[in-house]
Amino acid sequence: MAIRKLVKDIHSVGVIDWDRHLFDELIPLPGGTSYNAYFIEGKEINVLIDTVEEHYGEKLLDNLAELNVERIDYVISNHSEQDHSGAIPAVLDSYPEATVLTTKKGKDMLEKLLHLDDDRVEVVADGDTLSLGDRTLRFIETPWVHWPETMSTYLVEDEILFSCDFFGSHFATSDLFVEDKDEVYKAAKRYYAQIMMPFRKIITKNLDKVEELELDMIAPSHGPVYQEPDFIFDAYRDWVDGPVKPEVVVPYISMHGSTGELVDYFVDSLMEKGIKVTPFNLRDVELGQLAMALVDAAVVVVGSPTVLTAAHPNVSYAVSLANALNPKVEYASIIGSEGWGGKMVDDIVGSLGKLDLELFDPVISKGKGLEDDFAEVDRLVAEIEKAIG
Template sequence: MAVRTISPDVYSIGAIDWNLRLFDALIGTPEGTSYNAFVVKGTEKTALIDTVDPAFEESLLKNLMRIGISSLDYIVINHAEQDHAGSLPLLLDMFPGAKVVADEKCRDLLGRLLDVPEDRVTVVKDGDTIDLGGKTLEFIIAPWVHWPETMMTYLKEDGILFSCDLFGSHLATSELFVRDFTKVERMAKRYFAEIMMPFRSSVLAAMQKVAEREVRIIAPSHGPFYDDPSLILDVYAEWTSDTVKNLVLLPYVSMHGSTAKMVSFLTDALIERGIEVQPYDLSKSDLGDIAMTTLDAATIVIATPTVLFGPHPVALNAAYILSALKPKTKFISVIGSFGWGGKTVQTLVDTLSHLSAEVIDPVYIRGYPTGEDLVALNALADTIVKKHEGLLTRSEEGSG
């Protein structure tokens, strides 16, 4: 990635990973990502803020050379994960006089993960500052956004927040600043759903700290930057709230058509009743898309056949991931079919027990759905309608 100027003596020198399609062997990145790193030059000292994934360390070194960096006084590590700190060992060899700046938990993780000597690390606390000469770095401790050692760095004079993973997006783009938010919002929402959603309360606490400062530019560790911070702050306010929409998320898998028939029928029944429905065939769908939908869904209904004595493994995997993401969904249920019995419903409900959601009576049938089974699905649709109406009524009363 080319060196680009964010503001006077502040440079973006990270790397764009145009071809990455799977992050951490877990998260789909259909539009690649970037590993953003920054140089801040004061009149007396120079700081590098974060590094890049080790696969791009050569690019980082070249960019340092391009802006004439022959020495570094500080290397600020906001987060110990490889995509942020992976090039740190090489940089410490290249710049033996540089001090690593991190919070206490990050220092410990850097030692464990990257064998960084403890005496190379200067530990900072929330609100501590470093004066580079006309450029003051303030450190904002933001635990569990999304690791326990996460920190943000605020450049006071320029009003730039180097926000680490907060406000990021896995998006490879040549644009430095967001110019068309409609293009970026979907990837930012996907990023929030996959990475930040389990830590909504911690994100809210970090956002409060951001609100206490005059932030003119937000520069996250992934994706483009915001010179209009309200764009990302406004949608984060919605995503971190408890508000849900009149929407049912319906992830499903079907082996011989019985469950698919139930899903089709329930989908139509809900649509007829004025509820938005988003079904996802788990054998084909991207889990990132499902995660995004959970941000809005008032209800999740998982549909699965029985394999031996439990849910289809793909459905169980989806339930596990949904449980880990901890969406603000208010209601959950299960539909599906079996041949001779099993513990499908209980297994899925137990897996989703971490969600603060009410369980609506499932519709679990034997074989292909009969007329009686379709009546039960209609009853489920009616129940969901009533639950949503009550939820929306309480929401309106609360806002009034």
Template sequence: MGKQLTEKVSWVGKVDWELTKFHGDEYSTHRGSSYNSYLVRDQKTVLIDTVWQPFDKEFVSRLKQEIDLKSIDYIVMNHNEVDHSGALPELMREIPNTPIYCTVNGAKIIKGHYHQEWNFVTVKTGDTLDLGDSKLVFVEAPMLHWPDTMFTYMTGENILFSNDAFGQHYATESLYNDTVDQAELFTEALKYYANILTPFSKFVTKKIHEVLDLKLPVNLICPSHGVIWKKNPTAIVKQYLKWADNYQENQVTLVYDTMWNSTRKMAEAIALGIWDTDSSITVKLMNSAKEDKNDILSEVFRSKAILIGSSTINNGYLYSIGGILEMIKGLKFKNKRAAAFGSYGWSGEAVKQLTEELEKSGFQIVNPGHRALWVPSEDELLNCREYGRQFAASLS
């Protein structure tokens, strides 16, 4: 079961190649995921994190092949969302008195999930656990991305067990960052940050600087999903600092839904106008009724500006746009501009409503938006193209 990382540390997790959805249906996992659990064997033995509940019996069974469970002296739970703590009940049936090290909030969450009074040992930043030759040093990291989150640093081996931070939903049997497709890895790492950690960027920046100020040597960063950062491990830390700093690329993304293709035609004409003005801008068009919602949000994260388009229906906008707007609002993007567009036949309220929602979500509104009545004529498509030129000019 285990894969040796160092003389003292083994990976004992689960690679889930079949996973396609996560957080219910909120997050798409096109490339599967992994639930990384780590076994530390010094003079004392520690299990760091477990796996998701559907794999609890498999996890415990394989762990038994690796080690006598009764020889596990401590369990460390860095974060207790069910994809990390789900195997705890099955494990604790075997070793019910084993101390579980976690934050105060961690103990509350475990009790809330499993309604068990296990042997909790609560820790705070700076607390240590002596294993013999090495020590575990605990660092609270609340809101990265839950209130209970903490990092665990192992001295001697110079390993940072970072839980969700620096992770990705990415299945690989080879474990390390330098053994996988780099384009895939970057895509999944950015998607993970954009869709999960963006609302907590100020906490990300603060916590990373706090850890960097400790000047700890880092040979490995071991998150709870995806690859282990072995080659140049702190590169992902530097990337997080960039992503946390109101990130944007030279990109404009148009997100739209359309009933009879009129709004789609508008989107394409506006895109041409943007290209007319500045061919260096990356312009992407995404139909919210057809594209994956998390991929859309990743492109919004990359963008310096977005345009949201919808036909008007029942005095409002189309439901797929409503869902994307709700997710955008929750992610609290910063330092981005926006406007709205859309076709209509009767009343035409959608553009005004979209503009209001974008403003509520923290976007700087470029203009009141652009509407087209019924099916856009050739002249109207030229107007849309000119609107795109003006929108692009406003970004310079």
């Protein structure tokens, strides 16, 4: 893998994973990813910031050897998750003088996840500094982006924030720095939607903390480096704290066409009102796209038939996912159908319990929709238009 220079004596030595298309056996990665690690050669102290997946450990060591790195004094672990910590044991074996620096919670997690020896790991606290002789590192605790132990490392003189997952993007690219802003924005938004959004209230506090820093670069551990930090910082502010947009997201599925007809009529009616609406057929939707749509939307309307008295399993999964992601959405409702009855509505409403929502009355037909059912869809459209118009 290519070694790239950020600035004098600072190199990206991580790995680009062009072929990875699923993370945690759950999260789609249509653009691959990278595991960024950064080597800083100080006048007196050398440090490696984060590592890579365990099975890419040899590639990381090859990069360090190509840079003629003979000594690493400290391995800084900003985040214990194995895509960043997995190669730490290999690095410690190759550089026996090295010590791991991490947060108190990070030390506990690294020792459990990687079975590191206690004497190879030291704890740093929020605001602690480390002199490299000619440069200074400051450690900044940024918990819940997206694990409880996470921190960022700030290189004071160069004004570079090594933020690990914070501000990251699952995006494999040969560019060291952000070149195509539109492409990176989409990748970063997907990353935020799928990984960071559940913790948006805590992220607000971390943004406030980072805002106090003078920043020339943000170097995350996934995706390219930001030479214009305001680009990603402003995006996060919008995603986390910004107002919802007058948009409607409609995850749905239909077995025999009844729910589908009502949803089609609903979508067309919203379009006629000039309201942006995005339907997602859960038969074959890529859930990352749904997660991204939920970042900004004011309204989610779930469409489901009734299966054995409950919501369709695909709907149950999508609703549970939406509940876990904790988007800013303000309004919700349900469109669906049933044959001989059931508790489909109760099932869906119960699964949305984490969200602070206003619920519009659902539209539920008995089999194929009749005139009264379509009139109820009109009523729902009018309520949505009043709420967000």
